[in-house]
Amino acid sequence: MxxxxxxxxxxxxxxxxxxxxxxxxxxxxxxxxxxxxxxxxxxxxxxxxxxxxxxxxxxxxxxxxxxxxxxxxxxxxxxxxxxxxxxxxxxxxxxxxxxxxxxxxxxxxxxxxxxxxxxxxxxxxKEQKSIYTLGRYHFDSKNYLVFTENEKINLTQRESDLLKFFLDHKNVVLKREEILKSLWGDDDYFMGRSLDVFISRLRKIVATEKGIAIENLHGIGFKFSITE
Missing domain, CATH: 3.40.50.2300 (Response regulator)
Structure with a gap:
């Protein structure tokens, strides 16, 4: 949280x-x-x-x-x-x-x-917003779902937590340890490796959306960029 x-x-x-x-x-x-x-x-x-x-x-x-x-x-x-x-x-x-x-x-x-x-x-x-717009997609954070009229992509709880965190901090540089501790209370090696897996999946989902990208800032962390 x-x-x-x-x-x-x-x-x-x-x-x-x-x-x-x-x-x-x-x-x-x-x-x-x-x-x-x-x-x-x-x-x-x-x-x-x-x-x-x-x-x-x-x-x-x-x-x-x-x-x-x-x-x-x-x-x-x-x-x-x-x-x-x-x-x-x-x-x-x-x-x-x-x-x-x-x-x-x-x-x-x-x-x-x-x-x-x-x-x-x-x-x-901050606490009650659950529906976000991601290009042609909508994201329902409460139901762990990314969807369009014709497509549904189910997320795990941690993937959903991560995507919501990125959207609540869009266009802001986020340190790896800040993401891990804010979401899961720990920044150990195994959680860090898991974070990379979650981000890889989210990248595949937004890859086709123009103006949306998860930037990897070497040695620092990530930035969820949305050009509106």
Missing amino acids: TKYKILYAEDDETLAFLTKDNLEQPYEVVHCADGISALETFKASSFDLCIFDIMMPKMDGFELAEAIRKLDEQIPILFLSAKTLKEDRIKGLRIGADDYLVKPFSIEELLLKIEIFLKRTNKPS
């Missing part, structure tokens, strides 16, 4: 390292050290939840949250801040934050809040 992706903005390097280290087992965490880079990162990718410090260089957490809210009204935003005044908490919530934890905070409490917010939002675009 694809991990939820968190955007984490914090300028304190030590705190950022410790927090990111604790969150990276269950989630994929992208860390930024200032508000401007966090905003640009948000615009360039897709995230399921945001965690922001308030006192950051270039753009503070309040400004960052306001900018994010203009782009996405639904994504959960949590503040982690040393600012303890009631006025700051109220300001953060009025801007559109979903919660506000005061530093020092408990990692266990943060993990629990993240879990609650992700369950509540349950992003339809």
